[in-house]
Amino acid sequence: MKKRPFGLAVAQLGPIDKEESRASAVQRLHEMMREAASRGADMVVFPELALTTFFPRYWMTEQEAQARYFERTMPGPETQILFDTARELGIGFYLGYAEISAQGRPYNTSILVDKNGDIVGRYRKVHLPGHSDHKPTAPFQHLEKKYFDVGNEGFFVWETMQANIGMCLCNDRRWPETWRMLSLQGADIVALGYNTPSVNIHWPEPTHLRMLHHLVTLQSAAYQNCVWIGAAAKAGLEDGSHLIGGSVIVAPTGEIMAQAQSEDDEVIFCQADLALGDTFKQHVFNLAAHRRPEHYRLIVDQVGAGEPLGRAPVD
Amino acid sequence: MKKRPFGLAVAQLGPIDKEESRASAVQRLHEMMREAASRGADMVVFPELALTTFFPRYWMTEQEAQARYFERTMPGPETQILFDTARELGIGFYLGYAEISAQGRPYNTSILVDKNGDIVGRYRKVHLPGHSDHKPTAPFQHLEKKYFDVGNEGFFVWETMQANIGMCLCNDRRWPETWRMLSLQGADIVALGYNTPSVNIHWPEPTHLRMLHHLVTLQSAAYQNCVWIGAAAKAGLEDGSHLIGGSVIVAPTGEIMAQAQSEDDEVIFCQADLALGDTFKQHVFNLAAHRRPEHYRLIVDQVGAGEPLGRAPVD
Numbered sequence: 001m002k003k004r005p006f007g008l009a010v011a012q013l014g015p016i017d018k019e020e021s022r023a024s025a026v027q028r029l030h031e032m033m034r035e036a037a038s039r040g041a042d043m044v045v046f047p048e049l050a051l052t053t054f055f056p057r058y059w060m061t062e063q064e065a066q067a068r069y070f071e072r073t074m075p076g077p078e079t080q081i082l083f084d085t086a087r088e089l090g091i092g093f094y095l096g097y098a099e100i101s102a103q104g105r106p107y108n109t110s111i112l113v114d115k116n117g118d119i120v121g122r123y124r125k126v127h128l129p130g131h132s133d134h135k136p137t138a139p140f141q142h143l144e145k146k147y148f149d150v151g152n153e154g155f156f157v158w159e160t161m162q163a164n165i166g167m168c169l170c171n172d173r174r175w176p177e178t179w180r181m182l183s184l185q186g187a188d189i190v191a192l193g194y195n196t197p198s199v200n201i202h203w204p205e206p207t208h209l210r211m212l213h214h215l216v217t218l219q220s221a222a223y224q225n226c227v228w229i230g231a232a233a234k235a236g237l238e239d240g241s242h243l244i245g246g247s248v249i250v251a252p253t254g255e256i257m258a259q260a261q262s263e264d265d266e267v268i269f270c271q272a273d274l275a276l277g278d279t280f281k282q283h284v285f286n287l288a289a290h291r292r293p294e295h296y297r298l299i300v301d302q303v304g305a306g307e308p309l310g311r312a313p314v315d
Numbered sequence: 316m317k318k319r320p321f322g323l324a325v326a327q328l329g330p331i332d333k334e335e336s337r338a339s340a341v342q343r344l345h346e347m348m349r350e351a352a353s354r355g356a357d358m359v360v361f362p363e364l365a366l367t368t369f370f371p372r373y374w375m376t377e378q379e380a381q382a383r384y385f386e387r388t389m390p391g392p393e394t395q396i397l398f399d400t401a402r403e404l405g406i407g408f409y410l411g412y413a414e415i416s417a418q419g420r421p422y423n424t425s426i427l428v429d430k431n432g433d434i435v436g437r438y439r440k441v442h443l444p445g446h447s448d449h450k451p452t453a454p455f456q457h458l459e460k461k462y463f464d465v466g467n468e469g470f471f472v473w474e475t476m477q478a479n480i481g482m483c484l485c486n487d488r489r490w491p492e493t494w495r496m497l498s499l500q501g502a503d504i505v506a507l508g509y510n511t512p513s514v515n516i517h518w519p520e521p522t523h524l525r526m527l528h529h530l531v532t533l534q535s536a537a538y539q540n541c542v543w544i545g546a547a548a549k550a551g552l553e554d555g556s557h558l559i560g561g562s563v564i565v566a567p568t569g570e571i572m573a574q575a576q577s578e579d580d581e582v583i584f585c586q587a588d589l590a591l592g593d594t595f596k597q598h599v600f601n602l603a604a605h606r607r608p609e610h611y612r613l614i615v616d617q618v619g620a621g622e623p624l625g626r627a628p629v630d
Contacts, residue, residue, distance in 0.1 A: 102630040119628060120627055121628070127605055129605065156624055158625035171605075174599065175539070177614060184613045184617050184619075185623045185625075187623075202597070203594045212534075213569055216531055219531045219535070220531045224490070224532065254524070254528055255527070284444065290444065290490075291442075291490070291618050292442065293615045293617075295469040295492075298495075298496055299495055301608070303606050304606070305499055308471070308500045309500050310500075312436065313436070315418075
């Protein structure tokens with residue numbers, strides 16, 4: 001039995017300075033968690049890499065990055081308060097951070113924590129953007145492919161807090177495969193954190209396109225997969241590099257139901273009717289009735305773009 | 316060597332009355348083909364089922380539907396003029412129609428015709444919407460699943476007219492699998508015809524959402540797959556049933572570059588820079604660098620929505 005409506009909050013973060021401590025960043029998250037709970041939230045979505053600056057913009061050794069920016073335990077000493085407060089207030093949360101696994105591998109990770117303060121799910125980012133080499137002429141680096149391993153676990157939905165909740169991270173949202181993996185597991189809500197630079201380091205892309213792509217992608221994904229999306233940015237001018245804001249809650253109708261107004265710490269909230277997606281799931285996007293996987297083989301059989309396969313009809 | 320820019324025209328049709336003859340409908344297409352050519356079009360995109368009314372809204376026998384609304388030859392006596400004019404003016408086209416195959420099977424089909432008037436490609440619609448049973452309480456029927464077989468050939472891109480051109484039809488556009496099958500074949504342009512009722516027969520969906528879904532879906536698909544899209548509606552009040560317009564040309568940036576203003580016969584045009592998608596193909600959507608098919612298995616291994624597969628992390 002699903003809880004309807006579901007109090008969905010998104011807590012956008014303003015910039016985190018390179019020198020800002022974990023404790024300070026966690027304090028900001030903690031304040032927003034209390035605000036979200038006071039507004040009736042069942043869950044609050046925090047950004048990707050929400051404990052530090054977006055360090056993949058800097059060139060350094062993997063060892064240095066791991067020493068400064070990664071977590072070896074979760075909860076750890078600084079983050080324990082978030083778990084304690086979740087249990088105290090009865091609010092779940094999604095949190096992105098840089099993880100060193102038990103096996104010593106580095107991942108760009110998010111966790112899903114329930115109202116008891118227990119970690120019920122973990123997601124390790126699959127679609128790492130950027131590059132692993134040093135680009136001396138770029139205005140900044142985007143070294144996610146250097147500092148992180150590709151997520152080794154895949155895409156999942158968890159049944160928790162009386163809803164089916166999926167997770168993804170940042171660049172994953174641009175890949176329709178992400179969303180389909182989650183709707184095939186019956187997701188009602190997808191939580192997403194992101195850090196999206198305003199500047200494309202590869203070509204002078206008009207800045208307004210970055211926000212257009214973000215919003216259009218989420219609206220389309222919510223609609224086509226009949227899910228609510230809670231998307232939390234780290235935003236604003238961080239160490240001289242600008243990140244877009246635009247944290248949003250999007251309904252399965254494809255409509256934006258709440259949007260952040262600032263590029264700073266800001267909570268947005270929506271009483272999400274989880275049944276709103278049901279009519280889409282039963283008709284236009286009844287996956288069982290309409291999907292034709294026999295015609296989708298290339299999606300798993302081929303990685304990159306190949307040649308046109310069309311031939312002239314023979315009868 | 317690709318031709319850049321590519322003159323891309325979309326010819327929206329107003330309603331086709333149930334009693335309107337093939338010759339009359341073809342005459343309307345023919346006039347728009349001449350207009351498109353005069354504006355410098357390399358190709359003009361016509362709608363889905365562009366020769367008749369949108370007959371899946373009516374309950375009848377398959378035999379009656381096939382006798383009244385399907386084509387057994389293409390070109391046929393009435394449509395030959397389109398092929399002759401294509402050759403005369405040096406303009407390619409995409410045309411949707413109801414096809415009886417050489418094997419006697421019914422398909423919702425589009426063809427791609429080059430500047431020599433030759434059929435270079437054929438697409439048979441895969442994602443048939445609607446139902447096959449009679450719904451006596453619905454305001455109208457949506458019987459594509461009754462009158463058509465599911466396309467038996469799949470999704471293709473053709474190298475023609477100095478571009479890589481893919482095809483799909485109407486409801487296909489709502490399925491991200493469609494677009495990925497085409498970008499995996501290096502599509503530069505995707506041609507799409509549609510007939511989209513303004514009214515959802517299953518629930519009182521606000522009418523404005525139909526246009527939102529149409530536009531957001533195309534903008535997202537164009538961006539995520541780095542393609543130009545030419546999307547042609549049959550629009551307006553047809554036999555008492557309203558179809559949305561909103562024919563558009565969308566760029567790989569996700570921007571709408573041209574949009575029809577009317578719900579009647581109308582040509583829109585854009586000099587499409589096919590190189591505009593290249594920077595996306597090389598970086599953010601470099602499929603070979605970023606896609607992870609090992610994590611996409613459910614997309615082909617499962618048809619409908621299943622249960623959440625997420626478990627608590629064990630380390």
